Structures are given as C-alpha cells and as structure tokens.
Amino acid sequence: MAALDCAGVSGAVRNASASVRLLMHLVDIHNVSRSYGQVRALRDVSMTLNPGVIGLVGNNGAGKSTLLKVLLGLLTPDSGHGTILGCDILHASGDLRGRVGYMPEAAAVIPMLKGVEYVTLSGDLYGMPHRDAKRRAHETLNYVGLGELRYRKLEEYSTGNVQRLKLAAALIHDPKLLLLDEPTNGLDPEGREAMLELIEDLIAETGKSVILCTHLLPDVERLCQQIVVLHRGQVIRSGTMAELRHDVGNRFEIGWQGDGTAFVAALKNSGAAVSTDSQPDRVVAQFPDGWTSARLFALAREHATVLNLVRPDEENLERLFFRVTEETSGGAKPVSAAASNGAEESRHGN
Amino acid sequence: MGIDNAHYYGWQGELQSPRWATLAIVRISLLQVLRRKLYWIVISLGMVQFLLFWVIIYVVTQFKLPGDFQREMHNITGFSPKPDFGEENGYVTFMQNQSVVVMILLAFAGSLLVGSDFRLRALPFYLSRRIDRRHYIIGKLLSISALISLLTVVPAIALFIEYGMFTSSTGYWRENWTMLLSVLAYGAVMCASMSIMIVTLSAYLQRVAPIAITWCSGFAMLNRLSGYLKDATDNDYWQLIDPGRDIRLVGKLCFGAFQTAKDQWVAELAAMILVCFCALCLVALVHRVRAVDIVE
Numbered sequence: 038m039a040a041l042d043c044a045g046v047s048g049a050v051r052n053a054s055a056s057v058r059l060l061m062h063l064v065d066i067h068n069v070s071r072s073y074g075q076v077r078a079l080r081d082v083s084m085t086l087n088p089g090v091i092g093l094v095g096n097n098g099a100g101k102s103t104l105l106k107v108l109l110g111l112l113t114p115d116s117g118h119g120t121i122l123g124c125d126i127l128h129a130s131g132d133l134r135g136r137v138g139y140m141p142e143a144a145a146v147i148p149m150l151k152g153v154e155y156v157t158l159s160g161d162l163y164g165m166p167h168r169d170a171k172r173r174a175h176e177t178l179n180y181v182g183l184g185e186l187r188y189r190k191l192e193e194y195s196t197g198n199v200q201r202l203k204l205a206a207a208l209i210h211d212p213k214l215l216l217l218d219e220p221t222n223g224l225d226p227e228g229r230e231a232m233l234e235l236i237e238d239l240i241a242e243t244g245k246s247v248i249l250c251t252h253l254l255p256d257v258e259r260l261c262q263q264i265v266v267l268h269r270g271q272v273i274r275s276g277t278m279a280e281l282r283h284d285v286g287n288r289f290e291i292g293w294q295g296d297g298t299a300f301v302a303a304l305k306n307s308g309a310a311v312s313t314d315s316q317p318d319r320v321v322a323q324f325p326d327g328w329t330s331a332r333l334f335a336l337a338r339e340h341a342t343v344l345n346l347v348r349p350d351e352e353n354l355e356r357l358f359f360r361v362t363e364e365t366s367g368g369a370k371p372v373s374a375a376a377s378n379g380a381e382e383s384r385h386g387n
Numbered sequence: 388m389g390i391d392n393a394h395y396y397g398w399q400g401e402l403q404s405p406r407w408a409t410l411a412i413v414r415i416s417l418l419q420v421l422r423r424k425l426y427w428i429v430i431s432l433g434m435v436q437f438l439l440f441w442v443i444i445y446v447v448t449q450f451k452l453p454g455d456f457q458r459e460m461h462n463i464t465g466f467s468p469k470p471d472f473g474e475e476n477g478y479v480t481f482m483q484n485q486s487v488v489v490m491i492l493l494a495f496a497g498s499l500l501v502g503s504d505f506r507l508r509a510l511p512f513y514l515s516r517r518i519d520r521r522h523y524i525i526g527k528l529l530s531i532s533a534l535i536s537l538l539t540v541v542p543a544i545a546l547f548i549e550y551g552m553f554t555s556s557t558g559y560w561r562e563n564w565t566m567l568l569s570v571l572a573y574g575a576v577m578c579a580s581m582s583i584m585i586v587t588l589s590a591y592l593q594r595v596a597p598i599a600i601t602w603c604s605g606f607a608m609l610n611r612l613s614g615y616l617k618d619a620t621d622n623d624y625w626q627l628i629d630p631g632r633d634i635r636l637v638g639k640l641c642f643g644a645f646q647t648a649k650d651q652w653v654a655e656l657a658a659m660i661l662v663c664f665c666a667l668c669l670v671a672l673v674h675r676v677r678a679v680d681i682v683e
Contacts, residue, residue: 102680102682102683105682106681106682109515109681109682111514111515111681111682130519131405131517131519134515134516134517135402135517139515139516141508141511141512141515141681141682141683142683143507143508143509143511143512143683144507144508145507145508145509145511145512146507146509147415147419147503147504147507147509147512148419148499148503148507149418149419149422149423149499150415150418150419154415154418158411158415159512159516161407161408161411162405162408162411162412162513162516162517162518163402163516163517164402164403164404164405164407164408164517165398165400165402165403166400166403167411169398169400173398176396179393180393180394180395180396182393184393203512206512208395209398210398210402211397211398211399218682218683239395242394242395243395243397
C-alpha cells in the first residue's frame with residue numbers, strides 16, 4: 038500500500054473506496070489553477086491518469102512546465118486539489134519528489150565528477166543512505182548501458198551518454214513515476230533510437246509509469262499509451278491515441294491518375310472538406326455524415342477521374358495535435374515550429 | 388554492458404531526511420576542488436606557511452636559543468602562541484596570513500563549486516531531488532566553509548597542540564584552553580562571512596575570471612580606498628569599509644586581543660558592518676537561487 042503512506046493525504050483518503058481509487062490513479066487532480074501575476078498558466082486543469090506511459094504535449098506557453106512543476110511538488114496550485122501517487126499536491130512536496138524521478142532537459146553536469154559519483158550524488162539528494170546510493174548507482178549505470186564508462190569524468194561523456202546518465206540518476210531511488218523532460222533532445226538519429234529503445238525496455242521490464250514531455254511528437258506516439266494535450270493552460274484532449282482519433286470521423290485520403298482539378302472542385306461543392314496533400318494527385322477529404330463510397334466513385338466517374346487510392350486517413354499525433362489546438366483556438370493557426378505534416382493539416386479548415 | 392544483458396533491479400529502503408543531503412553536497416564539493424591540480428598549488432602555499440610556523444615552534448621550544456635569535460624568530464612569523472601577547476597573538480597572525488591564501492583559493496573555487504551549477508544548468512539537478520533551495524545554499528556554504536577551515540582552523544589547532552606537546556607539559560593546554568575556542572570563533576567568522584560573500588558573487592558572475600577579478604580587486608580596492616579616506620579625513624572609521632580588515636578586527640575580538648575600549652568598540656562596529664553586509668549578500672543569494680527555473 039505504498040500509495041497510502043504519503044504525508045499530507047487528507048482524511049477522506051483513508052476510507053476504503055478512496056484507497057482503491059488512489060491505487061488505480063497515477064494522477065488525479067481537479068480544477069488546478071496557477072497564475073504568475075496576471076498570466077494564468079494553468080486554468081482549472083482536471084485530469085485522471087492511470088498508471089502507464091503518458092505523453093504531455095503542447096505548444097510553448099501551453100502550461101506544460103507549470104504542470105510538471107505541480108507534478109514534481111515544486112509549485113503549489115492557487116486553487117484546486119488532488120493527488121499524485123497518493124500524495125496530496127497541496128502538502129507533500131518533499132514526499133512527492135521522493136516518489137518521482139525527474140530527468141531534466143538541461144545537461145546538468147557537475148564538473149570533475151565521475152559518472153558513478155554523479156548518480157550516487159543523485160541518490161544522496163533523494164535521501165537514500167549513502168551506501169545504498171553507491172550500490173544502486175552501479176546497478177542503474179549498468180542498466181542504462183554506461184557500466185564501462187562509470188569511472189569516466191562527466192566532461193568526457195557524449196550527449197547521448199549524458200542523457201543515459203541523467204536517466205540513471207532519475208532511476209536511482211526506484212521511483213514509481215518517471216518524468217522525462219525532452220529525453221531525446223539534441224541526439225543524432227542513432228542516439229535517439231537507442232534512447233527510445235532504452236525507455237521502451239525500461240517500461241516493459243519495470244512497468245514504471247512515465248510522463249514524457251517532449252516536442253518530438255513521433256516519440257510520444259511511439260512510447261505513450263495516453264496523451265494529454267495542453268493548450269493555453271487547459272487540457273483540451275486527453276486519452277489514448279485511438280480515443281482521440283475517434284474525432285476524425287469520415288476522413289479519407291484520396292488519390293487519382295491524371296488531372297483531378299474538376300473532381301476536387303466537385304468534391305468541395307458536394308460538402309466535403311478537402312485539403313491538398315504534398316503530392317499533386319492526392320487530397321485528404323473529410324466527408325459529412327451520410328456519404329457513401331458509391332457516391333464518391335460516382336462523382337469520380339462523372340468527372341472522368343480514375344481513383345487509385347481511397348483509404349481512411351489515420352491521423353498521426355502531429356496532425357491530431359494541430360487539429361485539436363486549432364479547434365480550441367477557434368481557427369487561429371497554432372504557433373509552433375513543429376513538423377510540416379501537421380502544418381498541412383492545420384490548413385484544412387474542416 | 389548493453390541493455391540486452393542488464394536487468395533492472397528495484398530498491399526498497401527508507402529515504403532519510405533531506406538535511407543529510409547537505410553533507411553529500413559538501414563531500415562532492417571537496418572532491419571537485421581536490422581533483423584540480425591548480426587548487427593544490429594554492430593549498431600547498433597554505434601548507435608552506437603552516438610548516439614554517441611548525442618548524443619555528445619546534446625550534447623555539449626545543450632549543451635554548453639566545454634571546455636575540457628567539458626574538459628574531461618571533462619577528463619572522465609574528466608567532467607568539469601565548470594569549471597575553473595581546474595584539475601579537477600568534478594564532479591571530481597565522482590565521483590572518485592564511486586568510487590571504489584562502490582568498491586566492493576561493494577566487495578560483497567559487498566558479499567551480501557554485502558558478503558552474505548556474506552556467507552548466509546543474510541547479511535543476513539538485514533542486515528536482517528531495518532537497519529544496521535552503522538545503523542547496525546551506526550545502527554550498529558548508530562546502531566553502533570546509534575549505535576555509537582546512538586552511539585556517541585545522542592547522543591553527545594543530546599548532547596549538549604542537550606548542551603544548553613541545554613544552555612537555557599539559558599546563559599550556561589547561562591554562563590556554565580558551566584559545567581553542569577563540570580559534571574556532573575566528574574560524575567561524577571567516578567561514579560565515581567569506582563563504583556567503585563568495586557563494587553570492589559566484590552565483591551572479593559564474594565564470595572564473597570575473598569572479599577572481601571582482602573578488603580580489605574588491606578586497607584590494609576597498610583596502611586602498613579605506614586607507615585613502617582615512618588619511619584624507621583623518622577619521623579611523625573609514626577603515627571599516629574594508630571587509631578584509633573587518634574580518635581581521637572581529638577575529639581579534641574573538642581572541643580578546645584589544646587593549647583599549649576604543650579598539651574594542653571599533654571591532655564591535657566592524658562585526659555589525661560584517662553582519663549587515665553578509666545579510667545583504669544572503670538576501671541576494673536566495674533571490675538568485677529562487678530565480679532559477681527547475682523545469683524549463
């Protein structure tokens with residue numbers, strides 16, 4: 038019953054039904070708001086996350102950092118309540134950080150230290166007995182694949198190895214929840230792949246819960262079972278990729294041979310929301326309810342167009358992200374330097 | 388070892404109070420300093436001075452030297468380990484001399500121990516663990532204090548023990564045990580004031596060159612300026628704007644080395660100035676550390 042021994046948990050938590058709820062939920066927060074002066078960084082954020090791998094995505098200024106600070110117990114919300122790993126977010130900051138392993142985005146190296154000393158220091162700072170911290174440092178360094186580099190000075194580590202080292206430092210006290218802030222940031226493709234494999238292996242072997250915060254949406258799509266989309270301080274979507282894709286409805290990717298200008302114009306006139314693809318002979322069309330494939334083929338025949346592709350257009354996370362943020366913004370194009378695929382989707386105007 | 392043949396092992400144990408983490412910060416900081424060869428050069432300067440005092444105590448106590456020669460030996464080091472020597476107290480002289488070495492060491496160590504945490508963004512590493520900003524600041528102040536003590540308090544105590552040993556009687560220790568307290572008190576003043584000053588300076592300037600230049604020239608310039616103002620206005624109190632002199636005066640106060648009430652009052656004034664200055668530095672330091680975003 039590890040989730041129940043956290044200081045600061047309210048009395049109501051002690052009853053049996055609450056116990057079950059705490060054990061089930063990783064994060065259970067309600068109406069959490071936080072402002073910095075006049076700026077409201079979080080607005081009535083409510084979310085209930087089950088243990089697993091969760092991706093936290095959002096534009097710059099969406100409130101991700103503030104939410105992470107709340108999850109780490111570094112910030113107390115202005116209003117709202119809830120628990121993280123059974124710890125009350127209003128009262129248990131130190132205990133909370135004892136249960137969470139945080140891998141910061143920054144390099145965060147300490148000069149003149151060796152790898153094993155760095156990870157041991159992390160254990161000491163978490164409050165582990167020094168002897169345990171030392172033993173665990175060797176174990177976690179072995180696990181992340183830095184066993185042979187453990188006695189090297191940190192200045193000699195490559196970017197990829199520093200990322201692994203930070204992961205080892207976050208794992209040292211065997212936390213129940215890992216917060217990974219841009220774990221693949223600055224890595225070359227090979228290093229990124231290795232890091233993602235390591236995280237996948239960690240999740241598979243230990244079953245730890247992970248909250249992944251990154252701008253690289255393909256990483257989130259690959260690793261995460263649940264996704265939380267933050268926009269302007271609010272959670273605008275939350276759920277599994279499959280659940281979020283349900284919103285897509287009758288969206289199809291359509292391809293043809295030859296000139297399809299007339300066909301595309303007819304599609305638009307018939308009520309479908311059409312967006313051009315990167316290829317000239319492809320479009321993505323969102324059909325209104327009641328459309329059938331027979332009607333589509335009839336329209337193609339009418340305009341002497343030979344269709345060579347009709348398939349459901351499954352959104353990837355990038356497209357999904359841009360769609361939901363655009364919907365929430367009321368048509369305003371979200372500000373982001375993220376990938377071009379999603380940008381095309383944002384031009385849909387569905 | 389790759390991930391294919393390494394497995395994850397859990398850990399079950401009780402986490403201790405984050406207060407203990409400050410000791411880990413001290414241990415790591417000392418390790419950082421002692422791994423740099425440059426710092427060993429500075430530390431060895433302090434060791435040379437200590438050995439000089441050690442040898443002179445040995446010679447003075449073990450050999451019957453003519454009076455003139457003995458006086459000459461005292462003049463070389465200014466070392467008079469008896470408390471009734473007033474302002475010429477040898478331990479004060481030794482610790483004052485060592486404080487110059489300490490200042491040089493801190494000018495370089497500040498960047499390594501504190502500046503690099505800001506420059507290389509290592510502060511989030513510390514503060515995202517169970518400790519908070521208070522523990523971090525205390526840990527860094529204790530680290531600097533440990534360095535200062537290694538060069539001042541510890542060798543001064545060693546000299547005290549040596550003098551007692553070579554006089555072949557425990558009488559010296561029994562009669563002058565308060566001297567040990569004075570050494571510790573002077574050490575505490577140096578540790579508190581210098582650590583707060585250098586940690587604050589390093590937190591703001593971060594790189595070794597600006598820190599070393601500001602630190603050393605600050606002490607030297609204020610020393611010169613205080614002397615100039617004193618001569619120009621014929622007012623001794625101007626000397627109190629020199630923090631190095633203030634520390635020395637408070638140190639002498641700890642040894643009760645002042646003969647006149649006015650000197651005593653000036654030293655007390657120096658203590659007040661030092662406390663106010665350190666309090667300001669501490670406020671600035673807390674402000675600086677609080678400004679760092681742990682999650683960016």
